Amino acid sequence: MAREIKLKTKTIKKKKYVYDYCKCPKCYTESPRRSKGKRELNDLGLEVPVVIEVTYSKHYCPICEEYFNAPIPIADPGSHFTVRVKEKVMGSIVQDGMPIERVSERMFRDFNVCVSPATIWSWIQQGGEKNPVAERVRAMGFGAV
Numbered sequence: 001m002a003r004e005i006k007l008k009t010k011t012i013k014k015k016k017y018v019y020d021y022c023k024c025p026k027c028y029t030e031s032p033r034r035s036k037g038k039r040e041l042n043d044l045g046l047e048v049p050v051v052i053e054v055t056y057s058k059h060y061c062p063i064c065e066e067y068f069n070a071p072i073p074i075a076d077p078g079s080h081f082t083v084r085v086k087e088k089v090m091g092s093i094v095q096d097g098m099p100i101e102r103v104s105e106r107m108f109r110d111f112n113v114c115v116s117p118a119t120i121w122s123w124i125q126q127g128g129e130k131n132p133v134a135e136r137v138r139a140m141g142f143g144a145v
């Protein structure tokens with residue numbers, strides 16, 4: 001049977017975290033919106049890759065005289081993936097005891113999302129000593145984390 005190679009189209013979902021005012025993360029002053037930004041996040045996709053296009057507001061705190069972005073609850077700061085992807089990856093490692101390379105392959109095969117082993121390593125290392133996932137991975141003998 002010939003192996004069929006299909007080009008999968010991706011699904012783009014849109015989410016908005018745009019507010020007129022947002023509390024400054026440093027001094028909690030209600031700060032007005034100055035502009036908007038956009039970020040693309042890779043999410044879990046069962047049939048096709050799913051990308052969430054997030055629009056968020058950018059605010060200016062008059063007390064700190066600094067700009068900051070409204071929080072995006074579905075992703076960690078700077079991440080290209082939703083927290084759902086991260087949780088699935090960490091679950092595969094901690095609950096299913098899968099090696100990192102296989103988790104990376106599994107995420108692509110089952111959820112149409114490319115998470116490199118390097119990214120998975122960085123997630124494990126995040127939070128260091130206080131990170132319960134890193135604690136458990138260390139305890140399972142996955143080497144120096």
Ligand SMILES: [Zn+2]
Nearest residue numbers: 024027061064
């Ligand atoms: Zn402030």
